[in-house]
Amino acid sequence: MSESRGRLLVMFKVAGLGALLAAATAGYAGEYLVNTGFTPESAFAKAQKEHPGIAVAGVAPSAGVSISRDLVYRDDVGRALHVDVFAPKGDKPAPAVLLVHGGGWMSGSRSHQEPMATYLANRGFVAVTVEYRLSPEARYPAGMSDLYAAVRWMRAKAANYNIDSSAIAILGCSSGAQMATLLGAIKTSPEYAQGGPYQAQSSKVQAIVNIDGIVSFTTPVALKYENDPAKKPSAAEAWFGGRYQQVPELWEQASPLAYVDKHTPPTLFINSSQPRFHAGRDEYVARLDGAGVYSEVHTLPNTPHPFWLFDPWFESTAFWVNAFLQRVLASFDP
Numbered sequence: 001m002s003e004s005r006g007r008l009l010v011m012f013k014v015a016g017l018g019a020l021l022a023a024a025t026a027g028y029a030g031e032y033l034v035n036t037g038f039t040p041e042s043a044f045a046k047a048q049k050e051h052p053g054i055a056v057a058g059v060a061p062s063a064g065v066s067i068s069r070d071l072v073y074r075d076d077v078g079r080a081l082h083v084d085v086f087a088p089k090g091d092k093p094a095p096a097v098l099l100v101h102g103g104g105w106m107s108g109s110r111s112h113q114e115p116m117a118t119y120l121a122n123r124g125f126v127a128v129t130v131e132y133r134l135s136p137e138a139r140y141p142a143g144m145s146d147l148y149a150a151v152r153w154m155r156a157k158a159a160n161y162n163i164d165s166s167a168i169a170i171l172g173c174s175s176g177a178q179m180a181t182l183l184g185a186i187k188t189s190p191e192y193a194q195g196g197p198y199q200a201q202s203s204k205v206q207a208i209v210n211i212d213g214i215v216s217f218t219t220p221v222a223l224k225y226e227n228d229p230a231k232k233p234s235a236a237e238a239w240f241g242g243r244y245q246q247v248p249e250l251w252e253q254a255s256p257l258a259y260v261d262k263h264t265p266p267t268l269f270i271n272s273s274q275p276r277f278h279a280g281r282d283e284y285v286a287r288l289d290g291a292g293v294y295s296e297v298h299t300l301p302n303t304p305h306p307f308w309l310f311d312p313w314f315e316s317t318a319f320w321v322n323a324f325l326q327r328v329l330a331s332f333d334p
Helices: 017-024 040-047 110-122 142-156 175-185 220-226 235-240 248-253 281-291 313-328
Strands: 007-011 031-035 066-074 081-087 094-100 126-130 163-173 207-211 267-271 295-299
Touching (some): 066 142, 081 110, 094 110, 094 142, 094 175, 110 126, 110 163, 110 313, 126 142, 142 163, 142 175, 163 175, 163 313, 175 207, 220 235, 235 248, 295 313
Parallel strands (some): 007 031, 094 126, 094 163, 163 207, 267 295
Antiparallel strands (some): 081 126
16 A cells, blocks of 8 residues: 555554554544454464364366456545455356455455355356455444445446446355345445445345344344443444443444345345354344245354354355355346
């Protein structure tokens, strides 16, 4: 990144989230902070203790799949934000997927989604991995505004990357799954989505894939973990800028469950065996059922939270994602 656009300040997990947030509010002009606490390597080191046979997932692109990296989709927030596009060769527009990484709204990288993006591109989808602002740099709803801008960018650039703009899905993992589901479930673009480029383009998506992300911040199980007073602050508190008791309107506003109705796109849930990350899921599915909207739920037994990063679970996860998207995106022709 050029100095004219800003300077990335890396602060490691060992520095402590409290110190990180203090620095984040210290008024760094032209700079932005990144928490490097969550990576596939660090998650692997933790998960391997209980699951010694696992391996970090990797997928090679098929012949004909082109990868365009570091494309700027937004530059009106004090710096440039980027996407990588994994596009299959084809003679007609293909359905597309925006992939949103996890990391507790404070960490992570779009590179974590490359195995899934490559897998989907190998099967005929245009897959787009997205960089968005995290809580050390900008609190909610900044990251959500970025995702809306990314969907609009995909439609604005549809001809460049052979995207079928009538068939765009959004996929997220962990905190990214909550964000992806929120964008998909809200019928009318919220006020925070009105900023950014390509406002003439729609930010609607036609399918949602939620990989182990909560869909309500206000259920008892969600509040137990996300509003835990022993965490100073919790990841959600850092993102919202306050505990539930302090800013309940934000915790409620960011809960996808609040928006589910007949207009919600078909939704796929793939979950670990950790109930914490199912918060609100069953009621979400029940509401979809009542509205006649298609959904699927798959729960992988005896799995750590970031299972999608590792073999052998990646293969099952990617298989279900591909099968679901083929089924619900009507324009897809395998």
